[in-house]
Amino acid sequence: xxxxxxxxxxxxxxxxxxxxxxxxxxNLQLGKGEIHSLVGESGSGKSLLAKAIVGFANPNWEVxxxxxxxxxxxxxxxxxxxxxxxxxxxxxxxxQDPYSYLDPNSTIEQQIVEAIPEGDVRGTFMRRRVDxxxxxxxxLHRVGIRDHESVIDSYPFELSQGVAQKVSIAIAIAHRxxxxxxxxxTTAMEPSTKLQIHRLLARLAAxxxxxxxxxxxDLTSILPETKQLTxxxxxxxxxxxxxxxxxxxxxxxxxxxxxxxSLQTQQELPHKAxxxxxxxxxxxLRHMPIGCRLGPRCPYAQxxxxxxxxxTQKQQRVFHCHFPLLELES
Amino acid sequence: xxxxxEVKNLGKTYRPRKAxxxxxxxxxxxxxxFHIDAGETLAVMGETGSGKSTLAKIIAGVDNPSSxxxxxxGQKLHNQHYQQxxxxxxxxxxxxxxxxxxxxxxxxxxxxxxxxxxxxxxxERNEKVDIALRRVGMLxxxxxxxxxxxxxxxxxxxxxxxxxxxxxxIVVADEALVGLDPSVRAQIINLMLDLQQDMGISYILVTHxxxxxxxxxxxxxxxxxxxxxxxxxxxxVLSDDQQPYVHQLLHDHLNKQxxxxxxxxxxxxx
Numbered sequence: 001x002x003x004x005x006x007x008x009x010x011x012x013x014x015x016x017x018x019x020x021x022x023x024x025x026x027n028l029q030l031g032k033g034e035i036h037s038l039v040g041e042s043g044s045g046k047s048l049l050a051k052a053i054v055g056f057a058n059p060n061w062e063v064x065x066x067x068x069x070x071x072x073x074x075x076x077x078x079x080x081x082x083x084x085x086x087x088x089x090x091x092x093x094x095x096q097d098p099y100s101y102l103d104p105n106s107t108i109e110q111q112i113v114e115a116i117p118e119g120d121v122r123g124t125f126m127r128r129r130v131d132x133x134x135x136x137x138x139x140l141h142r143v144g145i146r147d148h149e150s151v152i153d154s155y156p157f158e159l160s161q162g163v164a165q166k167v168s169i170a171i172a173i174a175h176r177x178x179x180x181x182x183x184x185x186t187t188a189m190e191p192s193t194k195l196q197i198h199r200l201l202a203r204l205a206a207x208x209x210x211x212x213x214x215x216x217x218d219l220t221s222i223l224p225e226t227k228q229l230t231x232x233x234x235x236x237x238x239x240x241x242x243x244x245x246x247x248x249x250x251x252x253x254x255x256x257x258x259x260x261x262s263l264q265t266q267q268e269l270p271h272k273a274x275x276x277x278x279x280x281x282x283x284x285l286r287h288m289p290i291g292c293r294l295g296p297r298c299p300y301a302q303x304x305x306x307x308x309x310x311x312t313q314k315q316q317r318v319f320h321c322h323f324p325l326l327e328l329e330s
Numbered sequence: 331x332x333x334x335x336e337v338k339n340l341g342k343t344y345r346p347r348k349a350x351x352x353x354x355x356x357x358x359x360x361x362x363x364f365h366i367d368a369g370e371t372l373a374v375m376g377e378t379g380s381g382k383s384t385l386a387k388i389i390a391g392v393d394n395p396s397s398x399x400x401x402x403x404g405q406k407l408h409n410q411h412y413q414q415x416x417x418x419x420x421x422x423x424x425x426x427x428x429x430x431x432x433x434x435x436x437x438x439x440x441x442x443x444x445x446x447x448x449x450x451x452x453x454e455r456n457e458k459v460d461i462a463l464r465r466v467g468m469l470x471x472x473x474x475x476x477x478x479x480x481x482x483x484x485x486x487x488x489x490x491x492x493x494x495x496x497x498x499x500i501v502v503a504d505e506a507l508v509g510l511d512p513s514v515r516a517q518i519i520n521l522m523l524d525l526q527q528d529m530g531i532s533y534i535l536v537t538h539x540x541x542x543x544x545x546x547x548x549x550x551x552x553x554x555x556x557x558x559x560x561x562x563x564x565x566x567v568l569s570d571d572q573q574p575y576v577h578q579l580l581h582d583h584l585n586k587q588x589x590x591x592x593x594x595x596x597x598x599x600x
Binding site (some may be wrong): 040041160161187188190191192217218219257258262263264269271272274275276277278279281282284 | 482511
């Protein structure tokens with residue numbers, strides 16, 4: 001059974017200019033210990049999807065779904081208290097800029113201790129104290145900080161970006177969650193630091209039976225261990241399927257152009273040659289095109305595209321396009 | 331004088347907060363020398379804290395060097411002479427969201443460097459702004475817009491327009507391509523390459539993306555803790571893998587390429 005099962009999740013936002021559908025019927029399935037990458041440009045609603053999963057409440061949003069199941073339980077049917085209990089026990093989230101959400105006023109040890117569940121430490125007062133300290137050290141070792149002595153008593157500003165992100169991962173995994181949502185954890189990081197964080201996430205997923213939902217901006221900066229890949233554009237699901245297949249044989253024009261735009265795949269491009277890009281810019285919330293929202297920028301768009309395409313399924317892959325690049329055997 | 335910009339023994343040290351005679355100065359950049367020619371792109375690479383942003387700031391005139399000189403076309407650049415610096419060297423910053431003034435229309439923002447550095451009349455300034463906006467692929471009507479009405483890619487375009495409006499010879503870009511969406515980043519790279527071709531601008535590009543360096547840089551300068559360890563042509567640096575640090579910074583990431591074979595896909599029209 002899937003750990004997380006989302007069917008037709010729709011999020012509508014109330015704005016002064018009327019209701020805007022920021023997520024339009026998104027499906028997502030996540031198995032145990034799986035790494036799932038969610039890729040989309042800014043404004044694609046990928047962070048919003050993560051917020052909908054953890055139940056980040058905002059009175060302006062309306063979240064509806066045919067199914068939002070976590071481990072067989074319907075999250076939407078729960079009341080706030082129950083939902084918080086489930087989210088707090090099973091899920092954790094890390095964000096883009098570690099400095100901005102680590103507490104600048106307390107040391108790393110205090111912050112990690114706070115995240116260790118009370119039930120984990122037992123015994124007398126002194127025993128609990130020692131126990132907590134060893135747990136903090138163990139957590140830091142687990143996220144790849146060998147030199148725990150210098151980190152444990154420092155404040156966030158004294159740490160480098162990579163170490164700070166590792167500390168935030170340590171805080172996130174302190175209560176042994178079953179799902180870790182990483183919202184662009186490596187954007188604007190140096191390549192070598194990026195690699196370290198990626199390796200760490202992959203290792204944690206493999207050793208702890210923890211699923212990872214990795215949210216990323218760039219299709220080429222996803223983890224090599226990614227099993228499933230989902231592409232969003234302006235709140236619409238473009239393509240989803242096994243990562244290797246999607247990258248090697250993209251079905252949707254958006255996936256294809258995302259790959260072509262990246263310098264990583266264009267190794268044989270001559271020096272200083274112009275890169276292929278999608279024309280135009282990402283539409284704003286107020287001016288979403290009707291039908292397929294990629295329409296105005298899509299090189300293959302035709303008249304039909306003013307109607308939103310239905311899902312096409314081919315084995316494990318699903319894509320929404322009238323003119324897929326993949327030949328369909330009828 | 332064959333080189334466009336010559337940097338001679340440029341160094342930067344910071345005085346410690348408590349300046350006792352025995353306290354040591356912290357060295358941001360040890361004296362380095364290099365040069366760029368017209369129409370070339372120099373990529374400055376290094377880890378965080380290696381002094382690459384400091385170097386960019388000194389070249390753009392934001393910061394003063396502790397030692398050394400800058401020569402442009404055989405003419406010495408003076409530290410506090412901002413008009414001379416602005417007319418020749420301009421800078422683009424990392425965060426386009428925060429580097430534009432939210433209270434001014436784009437036309438007023440683009441006019442400001444002209445007001446401070448040239449003797450043009452209002453009419454001529456307006457024409458210049460129009461030309462600059464069109465050159466970066468925007469409409470002249472965008473001049474009446476405020477920054478919040480634009481997307482992040484358009485903001486980055488305005489930043490580039492502001493940098494090129496004085497027709498400088500060198501543009502310093504400090505991490506200007508980080509944090510942009512992939513489609514926008516590709517558009518901005520194309521724009522920068524087009525401008526280089528049309529106007530013969532030299533770029534000094536501070537970046538840590540090996541792919542971008544490989545694609546658009548003519549020369550690479552690698553800093554390690556304030557020391558210059560490599561300064562050479564891109565293909566020479568890329569083909570030589572003797573130095574472990576260069577290897578770690580460049581080769582490891584370039585070799586990790588993604589398999590991508592979409593034979594059935596048609597080519598995307600421009």
